[in-house]
Amino acid sequence: MVSSQRKPVLRAVLAVGIGSAVVVGLTTPTSAAAENVLRADRAVARSCFASALPARTPGVDRREVTSTVDGLIQARLAAKDKTAGDWDVAVFDKTTGKLVAASAALGSRELAESFVVKGQQLVVQGCRYAGDARSAVLGVDFLAITPQGTPTPGVAAKTAPEQAELVRVATADQQDKNKLLGLGLDVTEKADATGVDVVLAGADDRKVLQDSGFRFEVLNPDLSATSRDNARKDVEFAERTKVTGLPSGRTTYRHLWEYDFEMKELARKNPGLVQAFTLPHPTVEGVDVVGVEIAANVANKADGKPVNLLMATHHAREWPSAEHAMEWVYELVDGYAHDTEIRDLVKRTRNIVVPVVNADGFSISREAEPKGDFSRFDYEMKRKNCQASDSPEQYRTGVCKANPAGAQRGTDPNRNYAGFWGGAGATTSWSGETFRGAAPFSEPETRNIRELVSARQVTNLLTLHTYSGLVLRVPGVFGTRPPLDEPANKALGDLMASRNGYTSQPSWALYDTSGTTEDWSYWATGGYGYTMEIGLDGFHPPYETGVVAEYLGQAPAPGAGKGGNRAAFLDMLRNAATPAAHSTLTGTAPRGYELALHKSFQTPTSPVRQPDGSTAPPIYVQDTLDSKLTATGGKFSWAVNPSTRPYVAGRYGREPQAPPQQSIQLANPAGVPAENTRFPVDQTAERIPFTIKGMPEVDNGKVAVTVDWGTTATDWDLYIVDASGQTVTSSASGGTNTETAVLYDPPAGEYTAVLVNFHQADPSVVDDWGRGRAQFESPVPPTYGPKESYTLTCKDRRGKIVGLADVYVDRGQTVDVGAVCTDSARETKARKK
Incomplete structure (x- = not known):
């Protein structure tokens, strides 16, 4: 036992619902070692997590502890007084020297947290990185928890994990997409005009989707196997690759402490160019969120230059987004020294990068085992932050890394901004992956970005996500007409998409999203705002493809040979430096x-x-x-x-330059095609060609192609194909006797209406579609x-x-x-x- 005269930070921790009360013991040989204050006479700028350093190493103090539980260790640092300083902390296994947990934020507020086993001997190492503070307060807690995924006392749980799968859900229109979002499933960001990819965590999710009436096909029957395989590929890639072509040369996904340490190291080594900073609001778990600013004479923030802000990892599991953001930091720093264009652009702008907005969630996802089954306790696939107050009372106990609600607890930060908050595109359910939170800006993560944008003239904002290969612009809600800036917004989005091979489109074309970053920042400040959905293959695919290839524009990325995301980021920076893209006083x-x-x-x-x-x-x-x-x-x-x-x-539109085209009647060809539930794999269908005219004869702002038939028990699907064979719009809903496919501002040309006989109520008495027409409307004029x-x-x-x-x-x-x-x-x- 520890003597009462030594006054260490020893807290009795009750993990309600997930464990029992545990008192921390310090197994240290001397009175001085048992004290809760770490001391170092001088600062040494080094990594605290690289290795366990010997006792009496300059700039280091350490404690040895033994875990009394199977559960978690939490090693926290706090400033001892108001003296400015930067202390870091790391926890090592004493026997193997392997790193267990670490924290390297700015200042001395640190949290190193990870799993340990009973009897494990550990070294807790505090390192004075910079500043005048010669001491810091250490607190060490052990929390006993039940194993992940097993039943918790008083809380029902499945007896065995289920196999997650990825499915493609057919959605005929925006109404279908909103209905799908309302089911509470894990809807990915990968979608187009005809469907959305959805993760089904098990039988319950599959039943919800089946009962909804949506049609779907399985794309990946075993996401767990994919997750484990990706983790294996990352290890193999790092073993065989000494350095990549990335600006940093990195070969593996970073941990949170590496992001924080690298930012302050870049600032230390480039004092006139780089400055690391802490955003004003710590996370729910008490973690500081760190960003970095790059500019000539970086300390002079009030120099009047346009501000280009790039941020990432609102969603915890989207690791490539943070990697791209961090590589952009290295790109600017290295480019300032060696690239004439980048040096000129940096001199004319100020660049802010926040690689990890959702620090709590990311740290949990990054440190979790690679399960990939999307179950309640699959922390690797956690999306949200660590907010517990909106959960039912029985789920509010325990730390975020191990609690009765698992990864389901928390708020989606990218549904918590004020822009169109509360509308379609977010869920009201606390456990839903798109839970919007209790109120606009209820979360520390969104308040951090709000205060940053509100205090600076952020003329250009880009927020990074995964996955679906998209460059998204405002608005996020279909019912909101585009802004007057729509032509310029589209042009910049299209330019970035030409570099990374992604699709440029309004956010609502994915599906309705409310409370997103750019739907607040743009509409409130006028600074350009975009979301980039990186890659086409998973939330954190293998590093080699999801980071290296996508950033540099290498195969198999869609931007291969086009410049990749590096070139797209440069396009955004060039736009920030262009006076015509903002205003000037x-x-x-x-x-x-x-x-x-x-x-x-x-x-x-x-x-x-x-x-x-x-x-x-x-x-x-x-x-x-x-x-x-x-x-x-x-x-x-x-x-x-x-x-x-x-x-x-005001809202974007255009004055009609000619009358709209007259309606076209679509003639039903003789006969009826066989039933076909596998279109477009099976091309069996009826095809009716028609022509859309253009200027100067007509000015079409909208065309709606509609077909009708007798009974709702029969199901015809409608697809509109252009002259190149590309499907440009569709309508494939069920439970109705009509389909309407809509196309806005249709280019003049030859089109084909494709009618698919999906199902006949009574095959012996064919219910053929009998009336088809294409109806045209004039464009909507702008409003001011x-x-x-x-x-x-x-x-x-x-x-x-x-x-x-x-x-x-x-x-x-x-x-x-x-x-x-x-x-x-x-x-x-x-x-x-």
């Missing part, structure tokens, strides 16, 4: 004076869908945008977003809303406001605010009236 101000732009407003969410299916009124969310520029004396130039936020600026202004203020060196003006500025426009910091500016305005 110019003028003059004395050296050291501070200019500030301010705007505060309310924006409604979607009407809020309730768990019982009803709808409540929208919630009005207040946003405040504040950004600053420090004058260097004389003329200044400040890259900003448009003063009018896109939410009120009111203009909004920024409030521009100027403060002198004493902090006194000496200038004030309302500023209106549009995208691509440069507005000269004059000598806004002096009385002469007011006099000049008076003379102009």
Whole structure:
């Protein structure tokens, strides 16, 4: 036992519902070693997790402990006083020297957590990395837990894991996609006009899908085998590959502590170019979220340059997204030294990268065993964060890495932003993979990004996900018309897609998504916002294909030979550096004076869908945008977003240049094709050609092709194919006696309506489709809303406001605010009236 005079941090931990109370014991030979304060006389910039260092190594203090449970170790560090410092922590197996857990964030708030067995001897190592703090407080807890996947007292659980599979669900239209999302299944981001890939974790999920009436086919019958195989491939690739062509040369997926350590190492080695920082809100588990900024004279954040923000890993299991983000950091740092174009772009912009937004969830997913069965205790496939407060009471106990609800507990951060929050495209169920959370911005992860974007003029934002090979732009909800920026948004999305071989489309074309990052950031600030869904093969496929090939544009990635995601990221950076893509304020101000732009407003969410299916009124969310520029004396130039936020600026459309085309009647050919449930594998169908005309004769904004038949017990499916044989739209629902396939702004050309006889109610009495037509509508004209202004203020060196003006500025426009910091500016305005 430990003497009461030594005062170590020894906490009795009760893991309610998953274990028993356990008191931590410290098996250390001396009184000093048993103390809860780690001490080091000097800082040494080294990795704390690379190896267990000998006692009395400079910059290191350590404790030896023995696990008293089969369960978890939590080794936490905290600052002892207000002295600035950066301490890291790592836990090693004493016998083998193998790393068990680590943490390397900025500052001294650290959490190293992993699984241990009873009797395991461990070394807890604290390392003073930087700063003046000579000490840090160590806390070590052991938590007894039941084995993952086995029944927990008082909570029902399956007796054996089930085999997960990936299926392709046929969805005829947006209504079908929304219905599918409402089933509570694990819907992936891989979808197109005719279907969506869905993960079925077992028999219960399969029954839900079967009972829904959707048609589906199995793509992968054993996702567990795929997960284990991917893990094996990663080990083999790392063993045979010393260095890759990635900017860092990396060969394996990183751990959270490696991301954090590499960012602060890059900052230490490049002090004028790179600065690591901690976002304001720790996670639910108390982990700091770390980002990095790259710019010439990086410390001067108020220099007025456009800000390019790239972030990743809102979803825990999407490991390649974080890898791409981290490689982009190395790309910019290395390119600044060796690449003329990158050096020029970095000089003209400020670049912020947050590789792991959802630090809790990612750490759990990354450290879990490769199960891949998508069961409740498959932590490797955890998607959400670690929020427990929205769960039923019996599921709120225990730490996130081992709790009665397993990976199901938490909020989807990418459904928690205010943009259209509460509408279609997110679930109200706490256990659903797209659970939206209790309220807009209820989660620390989304509050971090909100405050970052709101305090900087983020002109370009790119958030990375996996998987489906898509470049997605606003809006995320089908019922929301595109913004006035739609042509420019599409052009930039198309350009990036030309580099990585992905498909460029509005987010709603995947399926409705509400509460997403860019649907808040773009509509509220006007900064361009995109989601990139990396790759085509799983949430974290083998590193060689999912990271190396996709980033560099190598086979088998769709961007092979086109530049890959590296080239797409450069396209976004070039756009950020282009004045026509944002707005610019110019003028003059004395050296050291501070200019500030301010705007505060309310924006409604979607009407809020309730768990019982009803709808409540929208919630009005207040946003405040504040950004600053420090004058260097004389003329200044400040890259900003448009003063009018896109939410009120208006909606995209075009004035009709000609009347719409007259309706076309589709003639039913003689005979009836045989029943066919395997289209397009089986091409048996009827085909009716028709022509869509174009300018200057007609201007078609929309065409709707409709067919009807007698009874809802019969099922015909409708596909529209263009002259190249590509399916451009379809309608293949069941339980109806009509199908309507819609195409917006259809290009002029030859098309074919393909009618598939999916099922006849009575084969002896054929229920043939009898009426078909293509109906055309004019394009919808644009709408324009009111203009909004920024409030521009100027403060002198004493902090006194000496200038004030309302500023209106549009995208691509440069507005000269004059000598806004002096009385002469007011006099000049008076003379102009």
